[in-house]
Amino acid sequence: MEWGSESAAVRRHRVGGERRDGPGATPQPEREAPAQDSLADSCGGGARTRKRSGAGSALSEAPAALGLALYLLALRTLVQLSLQQLVLRGAPGHRGEFDAGQARDYLEHITAIGPRTTGSPENEILTVHYLLEQIKLIEVQSSSLHKISVDVQRPTGSFSIDFLGGFTSYYDNITNVVVKLEPRDGAQHAVLANCHFDSVANSPGASDDAVSCSVMLEVLRVLSTSSEALHHAVIFLFNGAEENVLQASHGFITQHPWASLIRAFINLEAAGVGGKELVFQTGPENPWLVQAYVSAAKHPFASVVAQEVFQSGIIPSDTDFRIYRDFGNIPGDNILAVLKYLATSDMLATSSKYRHGNMVFFDVFGLFVIAYPSRVGSIINYMVVMAVVLYLGKKFLQPKHKTANYTKDFFCGLGITLISWFTSLVTVLIIAVFISLIGQSLSWYNHFYVSVCLYGTAAVAKIIFIHTLAKRFYFVNASGQYLGEVFFDVSLFVHCGFLIALTYRGLCSAFISAVWVAFPLLTKLCVHKGFKQHGAQGKFIAFYLLGMFIPYLYALYLIWAVFEMFTPILGRSGSEIPPDVVLASILAGCTMILSSYFINFIYLAKSTKKTMLTLTLVCSVTLLLVCSGAFFPYSSNPASPKPKRVFLQHVTRTFHDLDGNIVKRDSGIWINGFDYTGMSHITSHIPEINDTIRAHCEESAPLCGFPWYLPVHFLIRKNWYLPAAEVSPRDPAHFRLVSKERTPWDSVKLTFEATGPSHMSFYVRTHKGSTLSQWSLGNGTPVTSKGGDYFVFYSHGLQASAWQFWIEVQVLEEQPEGMVTVAIAAHYLSGEDKRSSQLDALRDKFPDWTFPSAWVCTYDLFVF
Numbered sequence: 001m002e003w004g005s006e007s008a009a010v011r012r013h014r015v016g017g018e019r020r021d022g023p024g025a026t027p028q029p030e031r032e033a034p035a036q037d038s039l040a041d042s043c044g045g046g047a048r049t050r051k052r053s054g055a056g057s058a059l060s061e062a063p064a065a066l067g068l069a070l071y072l073l074a075l076r077t078l079v080q081l082s083l084q085q086l087v088l089r090g091a092p093g094h095r096g097e098f099d100a101g102q103a104r105d106y107l108e109h110i111t112a113i114g115p116r117t118t119g120s121p122e123n124e125i126l127t128v129h130y131l132l133e134q135i136k137l138i139e140v141q142s143s144s145l146h147k148i149s150v151d152v153q154r155p156t157g158s159f160s161i162d163f164l165g166g167f168t169s170y171y172d173n174i175t176n177v178v179v180k181l182e183p184r185d186g187a188q189h190a191v192l193a194n195c196h197f198d199s200v201a202n203s204p205g206a207s208d209d210a211v212s213c214s215v216m217l218e219v220l221r222v223l224s225t226s227s228e229a230l231h232h233a234v235i236f237l238f239n240g241a242e243e244n245v246l247q248a249s250h251g252f253i254t255q256h257p258w259a260s261l262i263r264a265f266i267n268l269e270a271a272g273v274g275g276k277e278l279v280f281q282t283g284p285e286n287p288w289l290v291q292a293y294v295s296a297a298k299h300p301f302a303s304v305v306a307q308e309v310f311q312s313g314i315i316p317s318d319t320d321f322r323i324y325r326d327f328g329n330i331p332g333d334n335i336l337a338v339l340k341y342l343a344t345s346d347m348l349a350t351s352s353k354y355r356h357g358n359m360v361f362f363d364v365f366g367l368f369v370i371a372y373p374s375r376v377g378s379i380i381n382y383m384v385v386m387a388v389v390l391y392l393g394k395k396f397l398q399p400k401h402k403t404a405n406y407t408k409d410f411f412c413g414l415g416i417t418l419i420s421w422f423t424s425l426v427t428v429l430i431i432a433v434f435i436s437l438i439g440q441s442l443s444w445y446n447h448f449y450v451s452v453c454l455y456g457t458a459a460v461a462k463i464i465f466i467h468t469l470a471k472r473f474y475f476v477n478a479s480g481q482y483l484g485e486v487f488f489d490v491s492l493f494v495h496c497g498f499l500i501a502l503t504y505r506g507l508c509s510a511f512i513s514a515v516w517v518a519f520p521l522l523t524k525l526c527v528h529k530g531f532k533q534h535g536a537q538g539k540f541i542a543f544y545l546l547g548m549f550i551p552y553l554y555a556l557y558l559i560w561a562v563f564e565m566f567t568p569i570l571g572r573s574g575s576e577i578p579p580d581v582v583l584a585s586i587l588a589g590c591t592m593i594l595s596s597y598f599i600n601f602i603y604l605a606k607s608t609k610k611t612m613l614t615l616t617l618v619c620s621v622t623l624l625l626v627c628s629g630a631f632f633p634y635s636s637n638p639a640s641p642k643p644k645r646v647f648l649q650h651v652t653r654t655f656h657d658l659d660g661n662i663v664k665r666d667s668g669i670w671i672n673g674f675d676y677t678g679m680s681h682i683t684s685h686i687p688e689i690n691d692t693i694r695a696h697c698e699e700s701a702p703l704c705g706f707p708w709y710l711p712v713h714f715l716i717r718k719n720w721y722l723p724a725a726e727v728s729p730r731d732p733a734h735f736r737l738v739s740k741e742r743t744p745w746d747s748v749k750l751t752f753e754a755t756g757p758s759h760m761s762f763y764v765r766t767h768k769g770s771t772l773s774q775w776s777l778g779n780g781t782p783v784t785s786k787g788g789d790y791f792v793f794y795s796h797g798l799q800a801s802a803w804q805f806w807i808e809v810q811v812l813e814e815q816p817e818g819m820v821t822v823a824i825a826a827h828y829l830s831g832e833d834k835r836s837s838q839l840d841a842l843r844d845k846f847p848d849w850t851f852p853s854a855w856v857c858t859y860d861l862f863v864f
Contacts, residue, residue, distance in 0.1 A: 082365035106214035119758020120830035142224035155251025160778035165786035171247040172796040175240035182233035190233035192265035196242030212268035420466035432584035442633035459591035461615035483603035491596040523547025574715030634849040648854035671720040695719035702765035707825030733826035764790035769813030823861040
């Protein structure tokens with residue numbers, strides 16, 4: 001028997017009897033009502049008159065609400081403790097141990113070089129020289145058991161990628177520093193460790209990704225001095241062009257002779273400025289790599305949830321992992337312990353034998369990792385589902401006169417729960433849209449608790465309000481214990497539905513739903529007898545909360561990871577996606593999950609008025625403060641920076657017609673803000689940047705006629721164009737048509753040649769009646785970007801030759817305006833050419849809570 005499930009559904013007071021609450025209520029003798037009475041109610045009407053359980057009393061609102069709040073706060077504190085970052089110890093590591101102090105020394109030297117864009121002397125000469133110097137010192141100290149080989153690779157190549165809507169990449173003479181550590185007698189197989197030492201323009205790139213290269217240097221030092229012989233080689237790739245959308249890793253894996261030795265890889269990448277190392281992707285169907293991490297990692301932090309979220313494309317980012325997976329056909333995961341384990345593993349040599357199925361894996365609060373095959377996970381999941389089917393089936397399949405009201409109340413409760421969740425989502429979205437419309441987006445960006453006080457309290461209050469209405473006007477005089485059971489079963493049913501759906505789709509993340517079904521069900525079965533006899537007393541609540549400890553603790557653990565991942569991204573997600581709407585939706589979803597097994601407390605409590613009043617008051621006060629601008633979104637605090645990112649491009653644009661004549665020429669500073677607030681917070685500091693200088697799209701030009709560095713035009717549609725003097729780089733870009741010829745298959749082949757700075761972007765738009773059939777880039781098949789134009793990202797290292805390529809246009813119908821429009825933008829990201837006096841003056845006006853990235857560029861458009 002569970003919580004009086006047999007006769008409580010049909011026991012009643014006399015019709016019209018008063019509902020009695022509190023400890024003073026006189027227990028009524030249990031008596032089963034006639035069967036016809038139990039059929040009198042329906043979901044649409046009829047007053048409930050079931051008797052209240054004689055043993056129990058309603059919960060006092062204030063202690064219950066305070067207790068639940070303290071419970072969740074205690075769980076959040078435990079999560080925070082488990083996520084504490086490792087700190088440097090005063091004493092250096094012993095021989096054979098990782099020395100964090102030495103790694104920090106490497107990091108400080110690399111970042112002291114300054115920004116390291118591909119093609120700059122800082123990247124191609126100074127950083128490469130420092131790396132080679134340190135590798136030479138490590139080689140001198142290495143053990144005689146090991147052999148170190150070093151190679152500086154300068155690859156040239158091209159590929160297409162579906163990242164950011166799709167584009168093609170071309171690179172020439174970029175730099176890779178490759179180190180092979182192997183047994184003295186050599187090795188036939190290897191594991192790869194990858195980092196990148198280049199950075200984005202105007203940034204020292206400490207976290208992304210100099211810190212990983214520093215870690216790799218220290219790992220190389222420790223392994224090379226180890227007295228333990230390796231079975232396989234370890235290849236350390238310090239790549240110099242990852243910020244150029246993964247070019248250097250492509251050059252290595254497709255062209256370097258050592259690439260054929262690799263059987264697994266570890267890619268070290270960063271997002272943000274701190275936090276624990278997270279395994280967020282593993283190779284396709286390579287469970288042995290997960291087992292390697294489980295066995296070796298000293299401070300594990302890994303979850304298949306992060307992997308499936310990242311691979312879903314929700315997060316607009318990518319890493320070298322994609323290149324090694326797609327072009328190298330080798331597995332990977334995310335250094336000393338794991339790398340050493342792989343280099344001495346017998347499985348590495350025959351890794352292809354272990355490619356079977358995916359793995360469910362997750363760490364338990366950083367203490368250890370649980371991992372098992374996904375097929376085992378599916379079996380466990382369906383066993384949990386069967387337990388729920390038996391539990392609920394026992395209730396639904398009882399004699400009709402005993403289950404009529406329970407069945408109706410169950411489905412009505414399901415409907416009420418779904419309505420409460422839906423209305424809570426609508427409520428927070430209305431608030432989020434309002435906040436966005438009045439220009440107060442991202443108020444939580446630097447004060448995350450604001451989002452909880454604004455959207456979290458609104459969602460909880462709306463859920464409580466809907467259930468309070470149901471309790472008062474539909475479930476009139478119904479037993480609180482009976483309703484508690486019904487709504488527990490409803491929550492169990494919903495989570496079971498999610499478990500079935502996720503398992504059916506083959507998602508390993510279904511283990512979360514399994515936890516949220518199995519533990520609550522076990523808790524229910526354990527406490528039902530005491531609850532039936534004594535009601536919602538302190539002992540019941542204590543055991544109930546104890547039973548919910550694991551699912552709620554792990555849920556908060558994952559929720560923290562979600563917000564750690566999404567909050568920085570929402571600060572650079574472009575001008576088209578309202579970040580408050582996204583965050584409010586996530587918070588509403590988290591509220592639905594966390595409230596699911598506490599909904600029954602609404603029906604067990606005497607009242608919810610004080611709770612709703614408190615939540616409404618907190619939400620209202622926070623809303624007023626947000627509307628007044630009390631919470632500024634950005635911060636320059638070095639310990640936790642929350643900058644506003646702005647791109648400033650001083651550009652001279654030249655437009656040519658079909659005859660080669662210049663039809664338009666202008667110059668200005670093209671301004672892009674990378675978040676939803678645009679320039680609203682900047683105008684008060686720099687009055688000349690206002691809505692009167694909003695940039696207008698050149699409809700006939702590809703990508704609106706502006707020098708996009710990457711094809712993110714669909715994410716950022718609000719731009720500003722401040723008139724300025726022409727730019728005159730000392731090394732101007734040159735673009736010319738080398739030849740125009742008609743092919744035997746009746747298409748037109750245009751061959752171009754371009755010379756210029758280390759970074760250039762090439763854009764193509766075909767005219768009506770023409771199509772781009774093939775080109776000499778990528779795999780030969782043109783790839784369109786969002787909007788239908790073509791985008792090519794080009795970069796080169798030092799001493800690169802002229803870039804020559806061709807496109808082939810199929811002309812179906814001759815047009816007087818030509819067959820194709822092309823444009824080329826030259827980006828000066830380093831050296832003196834990247835600066836202009838007007839650009840420097842404007843950048844200096846930006847407040848310290850911004851991160852303005854500024855450079856000079858030119859844009860030339862041609863029609864053919």
